[in-house]
Amino acid sequence: MIKIIVDCFGGDRSPDANVEGALSALRKFQDLYVILTGDENILRSKLEGKVYDSERLEIVHAPEVISCDEQPTIAVRTKKESSMVKSIIMLRDRDDISGMVSCGSTGALVTGALVRLGRLKGVIRPAFCPILPTMSGSIVGICDSGANVEVDAAMLRQFAVMASFYLEGVYGVKSPRTALLNVGVEAEKGDAVRKEAYALLKDTAEVNFVGNMESRDLLGGNYDVVVCDGFSGNVLTKATEGTALELLKKLKRDIGTKLIYKLGALLMLKMFKQEKDFMNYQNYGGSVLLGTSKVVVKGHGSSKATAVEKCIEQAYRMEAGALGPRIEEALAKYEHYEN
Amino acid sequence: MIKIIVDCFGGDRSPDANVEGALSALRKFQDLYVILTGDENILRSKLEGKVYDSERLEIVHAPEVISCDEQPTIAVRTKKESSMVKSIIMLRDRDDISGMVSCGSTGALVTGALVRLGRLKGVIRPAFCPILPTMSGSIVGICDSGANVEVDAAMLRQFAVMASFYLEGVYGVKSPRTALLNVGVEAEKGDAVRKEAYALLKDTAEVNFVGNMESRDLLGGNYDVVVCDGFSGNVLTKATEGTALELLKKLKRDIGTKLIYKLGALLMLKMFKQEKDFMNYQNYGGSVLLGTSKVVVKGHGSSKATAVEKCIEQAYRMEAGALGPRIEEALAKYEHYEN
Numbered sequence: 001m002i003k004i005i006v007d008c009f010g011g012d013r014s015p016d017a018n019v020e021g022a023l024s025a026l027r028k029f030q031d032l033y034v035i036l037t038g039d040e041n042i043l044r045s046k047l048e049g050k051v052y053d054s055e056r057l058e059i060v061h062a063p064e065v066i067s068c069d070e071q072p073t074i075a076v077r078t079k080k081e082s083s084m085v086k087s088i089i090m091l092r093d094r095d096d097i098s099g100m101v102s103c104g105s106t107g108a109l110v111t112g113a114l115v116r117l118g119r120l121k122g123v124i125r126p127a128f129c130p131i132l133p134t135m136s137g138s139i140v141g142i143c144d145s146g147a148n149v150e151v152d153a154a155m156l157r158q159f160a161v162m163a164s165f166y167l168e169g170v171y172g173v174k175s176p177r178t179a180l181l182n183v184g185v186e187a188e189k190g191d192a193v194r195k196e197a198y199a200l201l202k203d204t205a206e207v208n209f210v211g212n213m214e215s216r217d218l219l220g221g222n223y224d225v226v227v228c229d230g231f232s233g234n235v236l237t238k239a240t241e242g243t244a245l246e247l248l249k250k251l252k253r254d255i256g257t258k259l260i261y262k263l264g265a266l267l268m269l270k271m272f273k274q275e276k277d278f279m280n281y282q283n284y285g286g287s288v289l290l291g292t293s294k295v296v297v298k299g300h301g302s303s304k305a306t307a308v309e310k311c312i313e314q315a316y317r318m319e320a321g322a323l324g325p326r327i328e329e330a331l332a333k334y335e336h337y338e339n
Numbered sequence: 340m341i342k343i344i345v346d347c348f349g350g351d352r353s354p355d356a357n358v359e360g361a362l363s364a365l366r367k368f369q370d371l372y373v374i375l376t377g378d379e380n381i382l383r384s385k386l387e388g389k390v391y392d393s394e395r396l397e398i399v400h401a402p403e404v405i406s407c408d409e410q411p412t413i414a415v416r417t418k419k420e421s422s423m424v425k426s427i428i429m430l431r432d433r434d435d436i437s438g439m440v441s442c443g444s445t446g447a448l449v450t451g452a453l454v455r456l457g458r459l460k461g462v463i464r465p466a467f468c469p470i471l472p473t474m475s476g477s478i479v480g481i482c483d484s485g486a487n488v489e490v491d492a493a494m495l496r497q498f499a500v501m502a503s504f505y506l507e508g509v510y511g512v513k514s515p516r517t518a519l520l521n522v523g524v525e526a527e528k529g530d531a532v533r534k535e536a537y538a539l540l541k542d543t544a545e546v547n548f549v550g551n552m553e554s555r556d557l558l559g560g561n562y563d564v565v566v567c568d569g570f571s572g573n574v575l576t577k578a579t580e581g582t583a584l585e586l587l588k589k590l591k592r593d594i595g596t597k598l599i600y601k602l603g604a605l606l607m608l609k610m611f612k613q614e615k616d617f618m619n620y621q622n623y624g625g626s627v628l629l630g631t632s633k634v635v636v637k638g639h640g641s642s643k644a645t646a647v648e649k650c651i652e653q654a655y656r657m658e659a660g661a662l663g664p665r666i667e668e669a670l671a672k673y674e675h676y677e678n
Contacts, residue, residue, distance in 0.1 A: 135585045146522055149530045183485055183573040191488045191570065215574040216581030231530065232574045234522040235554040235567075239575050242555030243582040246474045251614065260606050267603030271593050279586075 001033045001056070003097045004295075004315045005090060008038035009065045009083040010104020012302045015039075018103065019046045021308025025316070026052055028309070032316055035090070035097065037062045037083040062086040065104075068301065072107035076115065088112045091294050099295025099315035101286065103303045109296065110147050110289070118293045120324055122331035125151075126291030127159045127230065128298065129166055130237055131284045136221025141167050141176075143227055145287060146234040153196035154334075156180070156227050160207045161330050162290040163225045169321035170288075170314060176224035179213035181232055186212065193229075201227070206330045215239070244279040285310030288318065291327070295319060340372045340395070342436045343634075343654045344429060347377035348404045348422040349443020351641045354378075357442065358385045360647025364655070365391055367648070371655055374429070374436065376401045376422040401425040404443075407640065411446035415454065427451045430633050438634025438654035440625065442642045448635065449486050449628070457632045459663055461670035464490075465630030466498045466569065467637065468505055469576055470623045475560025480506050480515075482566055484626060485573040492535035493673075495519070495566050499546045500669050501629040502564045508660035509627075509653060515563035518552035520571055525551065532568075540566070545669045554578070583618040624649030627657065630666070634658060 006022045008015040015038055022034045033056045036043050040061035047057075064082035066075045079085055085108075087100045102109050110126075119126060127144035134140050143163035148155065160178050167176040180197055182190045187198055189212055201209040213223055215236050228236065251272075255265045265272065277283060285307065286299035295318045299311040318324075345361045347354040354377055361373045372395045375382050379400035386396075403421035405414045418424055426439045427448075441448050449465075458465060466483030473479050482502035487494065499517050506512040519536055521529045526537055528551055540548040552562055554575050567575065590611075594600045604611065616622060624646065625638035634657045638650040657663075 135589045149522060149533075181574065183488060183570060194488075214577050214581075216577035216584075218578060219582060219585040228574075231522060232571045235520065235571045235574050236578050238553050238555035239557060239578040240582045242553075243558060243579045244586055245555075246558040247583055247586055247614075247618075250474045250617075254610050254614070255607070258610075261610050264603040264606030264610075267599050267606070268594070271597075271600050271603075275586075275590065275593070278589075 001031050002316050002319050003033040003035060004312055005035045005037060005087045005097060005100035006308070006312065007083045007087045007100060007102035007104060008036050008043060009062070010102050011299060013304060014103060015042060015046055017303055017305045018308050019043065020305035021312060023050060023052050024305060024309040025312035026056055028313070029316055032056065034312065035060055037087045039063050060086065060090065066108045068105045070105065070108065072105060072111040075105070075108045076112040084108060085112055088116050092117050098319035099297065101297045101299060101308065101311040101315055103299035103301055103308065106146070106298055109298055113289060113292050113296045117296070120291055120293055121328045123291035123327070124155050124158055126289050127162065128287045129163050129290050130287035132218070132237070132240060133278060133284060134219045134221040138221050138224065139171060139284070140218060140223055141225045142233050142237050143225065143290065144230040144233050145237045146230045147289065148230040151193065151229040153193055153200050156193070156197040156229070157200045157204055157334065158291070158331060160201055160204065160209070160225065160227045162327050163227065164207050165323055165326055165330065166288060166290055166318070167224050169323050169326070170317040173224050175208045177210045177222065178207050178225040178227060179210050179223045181215065181226050181228035181236065182212035183214070184212065185214060241281060248276060248279060282307040283310070285314045288314055294324070340370050341655050341658050342372040342374060343651055344374045344376060344426045344436060344439035345647070345651065346422045346426045346439060346441035346443060347375050347382060348401070349441050350638060352643055353442060354381060354385055356642055356644045357647050358382065359644035360651060362389060362391050363644060363648040364651035365395055367652070368655055371395065371651070372397070373651065374399055376426045378402050399425065399429065405447050407444045409444065409447065411444060411450040414444070414447045415451040423447060424451055427455050431456050437658035438636065440636045440638060440647065440650040440654055442638035442640055442647065445485070445637055448637055452628055452631050452635045456635070459630055459632055460667045462630035462666070463494050463497055465628050466501065467626045468502050468629050469626035471557070471576070471579060472617060472623060473558045473560040477560050477563065478510060478623070479557060479562055480564050481572050481576050482564065482629065483569040483572050484576045485569045486628065487569040490532065490568040492532055492539050495532070495536040495568070496539045496543055496673065497630070497670060499540055499543065499548070499564065499566045501666050502566065503546050504662055504665055504669070505627060505629055505657070506563050508662050508665070509656040512563050514547045516549045516561065517546050517564040517566060518549050518562045520554065520565050520567035520575065521551035522553070523551065524553060580620060587615060587618060621646040622649070624653045627653055633663070
């Protein structure tokens with residue numbers, strides 16, 4: 001049985017979306033067990049009338065909620081009865097639990113996970129790895145997308161190893177083509193950190209390193225993993241999502257300006273729906289925090305039930321694929337090893 | 340008379356697009372004078388049969404060409420007879436010339452401009468400022484987009500001042516809303532450089548500082564200037580352009596898959612053409628290098644004649660608006676002044 005905690009009081013649509021997502025995941029995986037955290041009375045009322053295997057569902061009462069406006073370090077220290085902090089502590093203390101999913105404050109989740117959960121052996125700093133769809137139908141992981149605004153070359157190498165294992169273990173991408181985000185493709189591009197990382201990555205047997213890449217080529221389908229510092233990774237991820245969403249919004253607005261466009265769009269309704277689904281991050285789950293001692297998945301703040309379900313699936317597959325032990329084993333080979 | 344040099348042997352469509360663009364600009368501005376650099380015989384043959392005011396056009400022979408594969412520092416030092424280096428030296432030495440436009444190697448242009456041209460008084464480092472269209476019909480300048488992969492807070496403040504003056508002086512944007520690119524909107528986000536820059540920008544009278552911004556909001560139309568280091572600015576600019584182009588390509592491909600979609604698209608032909616024009620960087624000119632002692636505009640490598648014309652117009656308007664002296668005057672007020 002793989003046990004995953006679902007923090008039910010985080011995200012714009014919580015707790016409904018979180019509960020609904022957990023029940024869907026339960027139906028999908030017969031050896032999955034979910035622990036819902038949050039206000040017990042509310043959670044029980046949400047479950048009323050639903051059909052689910054009660055042997056594989058547990059509720060842990062946590063009356064407090066951390067909002068996104070709170071200072072992460074303070075919130076994590078003071079709100080021990082919040083669904084998020086209680087989830088993290090339970091994950092740390094109970095050997096039978098493998099991972100957790102939260103759609104709450106990113107800052108609080110990262111701080112809480114780092115402080116209370118700790119890292120896998122050998123990991124310098126955990127990193128986020130969201131997944132985006134490419135135009136050729138493949139997917140691409142971006143690591144780090146925001147947990148570490150400052151990095152060194154050794155960290156970038158670790159991000160590459162962890163993300164490669166993740167893409168292969170959870171998504172079945174064989175020998176993921178891994179590139180270093182840079183301002184040009186030539187080996188000598190970028191600052192000192194990038195140049196050193198380039199040299200390290202060339203010598204990393206676990207990584208299928210294909211060189212530097214530019215952000216404009218992210219969606220072309222030629223890369224499976226993009227390695228970067230958390231600052232530029234955050235810029236890359238949000239610029240890509242933002243541009244796609246703004247462009248679709250503009251198309252929709254422009255269609256509304258003329259009757260003939262509306263007629264044309266009517267014929268293309270199915271296609272436009274597909275494009276919208278395609279660019280909808282809800283369908284690609286959350287951003288996994290790679291390198292913590294146990295699995296942590298961060299869902300978008302606006303996650304619907306399907307997105308929460310995907311997040312649970314990601315946590316489930318990471319445990320099923322024994323990602324943690326595999327990362328520890330790989331990192332032990334390289335210098336900069338610390339713990 | 341405002342004199343602008345056009346490097347005619349740089350860019351995928353040179354020299355035809357460059358010559359054609361120069362002639363269009365001559366027709367548009369009656370007090371513009373252009374100096375074409377490159378192989379004189381070829382340039383003369385390209386001008387044959389064209390109608391233009393020969394009193395306002397000059398050719399300067401430069402037989403060599405710098406390719407994009409060459410090491411910038413070496414190319415700039417050794418290829419003194421190249422159209423690019425000759426343009427830079429002429430711009431430095433002739434008081435009657437105000438600026439230059441090149442679509443050649445970015446690295447060589449930056450290196451050449453920094454080494455041979457020097458900076459405006461008080462400028463720590465010049466920075467690129469490309470312009471992108473937003474979905475609300477406004478434009479947004481991104482500074483720096485790649486000249487400086489590493490920056491400090493004082494540089495970021497200067498980028499904000501220079502880019503604000505540029506948007507106001509060349510594009511008529513009143514009191515440009517200027518934001519700092521960051522991983523979140525809260526004041527305490529980002530690394531030490533970002534936090535210091537935030538404090539400096541709040542105290543800069545010349546800048547209408549509106550706080551931090553996230554890359555996902557670039558195209559929403561709420562910002563006129565985005566200030567950033569050259570690394571993340573490069574990631575932002577190319578990710579935005581890349582995503583828009585890839586998405587339009589995908590739409591086109593998907594339309595081709597079914598007859599009914601093709602019919603629908605036929606009704607929307609005019610609209611799709613408008614979207615394509617809208618996202619086409621060719622219509623927004625080049626990336627201006629702000630802070631060099633004289634005006635330097637870098638056009639896209641794939642610039643067509645219309646894009647070259649826009650680049651010349653940008654250089655012309657920067658001179659007409661006396662941007663250089665205004666920047667020097669403003670920067671003199673702040674510490675970190677050096678020269």
